[in-house]
Amino acid sequence: MQAPEGVRVTGPIRERYDEILTPEALAFVAELQRRYGARRAELLAARQARQAELSAGGTLDFLAETRHIREDDSWRVAEPAPGLVDRRVEITGPTDRKMTINALNSGAKVWLADFEDANSPLWENMIEGQLNLRDALDRTIDFSQGEKRYALRPDEELATIVVRPRGWHLDEKHIEVDGRACSGSLVDFGLYFFHCAKRQLAKGKGPYFYLPKMESHLEARLWNEVFVTAQELLKIPRGTIRATVLIETYPAAFEMEEILYELREHSAGLNAGRWDYLFSVIKKFRTRGRDYLLPERNSVTMTAPFMRAYTELLVRTCHKRGAHAIGGMAAFIPSRKDPEVNATALEKVRADKTRESGDGFDGSWVAHPDLVPICREVFDGVLGDRPNQLDRKREDVNVSAADLLAVSKTPGEITEAGLRNNVDVALRYLATWMGGNGAVAIHNLMEDAATAEISRSQIWQWIHNDVRLADGPVVTKALVEGIIDEELAKISEELGERFDVELYAQATALFKEVALDDDFAEFLTLPAYARMP
Ligand SMILES: CC(=O)SCCNC(=O)CCNC(=O)[C@H](O)C(C)(C)COP(=O)(O)OP(=O)(O)OC[C@H]1O[C@@H](n2cnc3c(N)ncnc32)[C@H](O)[C@@H]1OP(=O)(O)O
Ligand SMILES: O=CC(=O)O
Numbered sequence: 001m002q003a004p005e006g007v008r009v010t011g012p013i014r015e016r017y018d019e020i021l022t023p024e025a026l027a028f029v030a031e032l033q034r035r036y037g038a039r040r041a042e043l044l045a046a047r048q049a050r051q052a053e054l055s056a057g058g059t060l061d062f063l064a065e066t067r068h069i070r071e072d073d074s075w076r077v078a079e080p081a082p083g084l085v086d087r088r089v090e091i092t093g094p095t096d097r098k099m100t101i102n103a104l105n106s107g108a109k110v111w112l113a114d115f116e117d118a119n120s121p122l123w124e125n126m127i128e129g130q131l132n133l134r135d136a137l138d139r140t141i142d143f144s145q146g147e148k149r150y151a152l153r154p155d156e157e158l159a160t161i162v163v164r165p166r167g168w169h170l171d172e173k174h175i176e177v178d179g180r181a182c183s184g185s186l187v188d189f190g191l192y193f194f195h196c197a198k199r200q201l202a203k204g205k206g207p208y209f210y211l212p213k214m215e216s217h218l219e220a221r222l223w224n225e226v227f228v229t230a231q232e233l234l235k236i237p238r239g240t241i242r243a244t245v246l247i248e249t250y251p252a253a254f255e256m257e258e259i260l261y262e263l264r265e266h267s268a269g270l271n272a273g274r275w276d277y278l279f280s281v282i283k284k285f286r287t288r289g290r291d292y293l294l295p296e297r298n299s300v301t302m303t304a305p306f307m308r309a310y311t312e313l314l315v316r317t318c319h320k321r322g323a324h325a326i327g328g329m330a331a332f333i334p335s336r337k338d339p340e341v342n343a344t345a346l347e348k349v350r351a352d353k354t355r356e357s358g359d360g361f362d363g364s365w366v367a368h369p370d371l372v373p374i375c376r377e378v379f380d381g382v383l384g385d386r387p388n389q390l391d392r393k394r395e396d397v398n399v400s401a402a403d404l405l406a407v408s409k410t411p412g413e414i415t416e417a418g419l420r421n422n423v424d425v426a427l428r429y430l431a432t433w434m435g436g437n438g439a440v441a442i443h444n445l446m447e448d449a450a451t452a453e454i455s456r457s458q459i460w461q462w463i464h465n466d467v468r469l470a471d472g473p474v475v476t477k478a479l480v481e482g483i484i485d486e487e488l489a490k491i492s493e494e495l496g497e498r499f500d501v502e503l504y505a506q507a508t509a510l511f512k513e514v515a516l517d518d519d520f521a522e523f524l525t526l527p528a529y530a531r532m533p
């Protein structure tokens, strides 16, 4: 395989990879990396500086220097693009061949094709995911499992593809530009844009993206600059790209309006990414004692006052600027085998979507095809024939910085069962992730990188703030180490021959690093990726 000057591909080149890793596509990605790699590094350093301020006693607030943007009522984001006008149901999931076909056929309006939370960034997953997206657009994608054959429905019935590239913090170590690993965000964005932008335009849609884990409007400005350059290089009209930003970090909640402003000619709205948001709340104030201590994971709900403040503000901010507000993921996974589990999942998801649609969201996420009808039914009930409810301005909403920061008003406690659950789920998830799969149902809940981050960071926070369990001792490293051994033994007994000794050994070492080490790993995926081939 021929690579352009200064570009080195170190991952194995398997069948058909050369169709994605063409010299032209690699040159395009390298151009983005050369133009924007240094700025990305500066913005990642700025995250560290902000964290140091918070750990030293600082707080988060709306920015004084951007007040003029918030107070200027004249600007709006771009009109909704074709395929993104009605987003009442969005399904998310990884880009393997079967899931690609199932998601596109699911009846959802949008498919979030995920290179992020639901994906383990194995080289094979990244490149084959790109191939699958391209094949889907060419309608050459097929798949069979046993007797079952998978094929796409007619184009007009398929979900609109919206790709979620990796966040700014992750590298793609198998593609080096001028001797350094390339940004994972630029690889995922660049390869998809290069191969699929024109294919999408030919179908009357466009290159659309979900942007994860941003921490400031300056990071959104960087994405906007990348978009402008990418469109120029491929001679595609400026403003063709559309991007929905996940508001899923604590700092970003204070910069929603500025993020929309930076991306306004490319914006397709905001999404309330609840799981990473919770992780970020824990992470940002992890050393700050009781004021920022959440109850155990499964008892924090969307009705906690600080979570309501965040989602209400998101809807109000979006609708003021003509942007879609998209709801998040209820983690309950239906079952085709267990009617009771299925009924519970449907009921919980219905309640979640009812709250969101009532609050003014224009649509929401589901994790599984069997949840599409419920989400559609609930949003149909509120939207009727209208494609969205952008006209519902929610001027009644008035959220202060103190409301967003009111973590300590969250009801619930921290118990031994909560601690054990965090250990058990994190171990199972990390073993799955190291095995190349980024999303899995565990105890009937969807687990992905964001939910696993909550589990391990809660444990870190409890250890470092001398938290006493409601029904037991103070949480210490030694206590957690004992529980790890016990939970591993239970998992091994339950899985029997399916217990992969090697993967669980890796998961355990990784979990100890990200939950027990005094240095808090910024993202668990960083040390996890370092351990990956
Ligand atoms: C915090 C966040 O970022 S949330 C967004 C990121 N997370 C996600 O996207 C998770 C998406 N969901 C999933 O990956 C899956 O639903 C899981 C892993 C949780 C469960 O998957 P499974 O164990 O395969 O569920 P199940 O066996 O019930 O699946 C039934 C069928 O639905 C398909 N299916 C399940 N979820 C999806 C999905 N999200 N997209 C497409 N197809 C799906 C399965 O492939 C299977 O297809 P088949 O009948 O043709 O074999
Ligand atoms: O990406 C979504 C989230 O909840 O995290």
Ligand SMILES: [Mg+2]
Residues within 6 Å of the ligand: 117, 212, 246, 248, 273, 275, 276, 450
């Ligand atoms: Mg997320």
